Amino acid sequence: MDADQIDHDLESILLTEEQIRTRVAELAAEIERDYEGQDLLLVGVLKGAVMVMADLARALSRHVEMDWMAVSSYGSGTRSSGVVRILKDLDTDLTGRHVLVVEDIVDTGLTLSWLASNLKSRGPESVEICTMLRKPDAIKTDIPVKYVGFDIPNEFVVGYGLDYAERYRNLRSIGTLAPHVYSRS
Numbered sequence: 001m002d003a004d005q006i007d008h009d010l011e012s013i014l015l016t017e018e019q020i021r022t023r024v025a026e027l028a029a030e031i032e033r034d035y036e037g038q039d040l041l042l043v044g045v046l047k048g049a050v051m052v053m054a055d056l057a058r059a060l061s062r063h064v065e066m067d068w069m070a071v072s073s074y075g076s077g078t079r080s081s082g083v084v085r086i087l088k089d090l091d092t093d094l095t096g097r098h099v100l101v102v103e104d105i106v107d108t109g110l111t112l113s114w115l116a117s118n119l120k121s122r123g124p125e126s127v128e129i130c131t132m133l134r135k136p137d138a139i140k141t142d143i144p145v146k147y148v149g150f151d152i153p154n155e156f157v158v159g160y161g162l163d164y165a166e167r168y169r170n171l172r173s174i175g176t177l178a179p180h181v182y183s184r185s
């Protein structure tokens with residue numbers, strides 16, 4: 001067994017590559033319908049949304065623009081604080097634009113709620129949210145998430161952009177880590 005093989009660190013696979021691909025295609029079809037005849041700017045939230053952005057954008061057969069933001073929310077802890085800092089801002093002027101925020105996961109929703117109101121203050125025509133994953137706690141926040149890939153249990157997951165200590169983002173599936181991963185450091 002090769003300790004370098006990331007999938008050996010998974011305890012269970014929650015969503016396979018195939019399930020993810022199918023769902024992304026469905027979301028893309030919905031988005032194409034909803035934004036027909038309108039310009040569309042996809043705003044990816046670094047770094048977690050890189051994979052879903054890449055797949056979603058390519059599943060669309062229409063023109064889109066892509067821009068990126070980096071914000072910090074968690075710091076070194078494991079729970080969202082609601083204290084958000086912009087590490088990298090957009091290059092795009094949002095005035096009059098239809099903005100679709102692309103996220104990896106909504107947990108408490110605190111990060112996204114802050115981000116949505118920040119983006120709305122820049123004069124866009126509309127701001128909606130698309131997330132690959134949503135956890136039960138997200139219900140506590142009242143921000144409407146228009147497009148949700150999957151509702152998942154309240155467990156810490158990695159893969160498809162989501163990291164643990166910056167690793168596992170390149171996993172093609174989404175799953176939970178085996179206990180031995182947390183005990184070594």
Ligand code: 5GP
Pocket residue numbers: 048073074079080104105106107108109110111112155156157158162163164
């Ligand atoms: P929120 O503000 O919604 O609580 O947290 C959002 C951010 O927390 C996500 O963008 C992600 O970076 C991180 N996060 C929340 N839940 C998980 C999880 O299960 N796994 C990983 N890897 N990150 C998570």
Ligand code: MG
Pocket residue numbers: 045046048049103104105
């Ligand atoms: Mg994120």
Ligand code: MG
Pocket residue numbers: 162163164
């Ligand atoms: Mg992270």
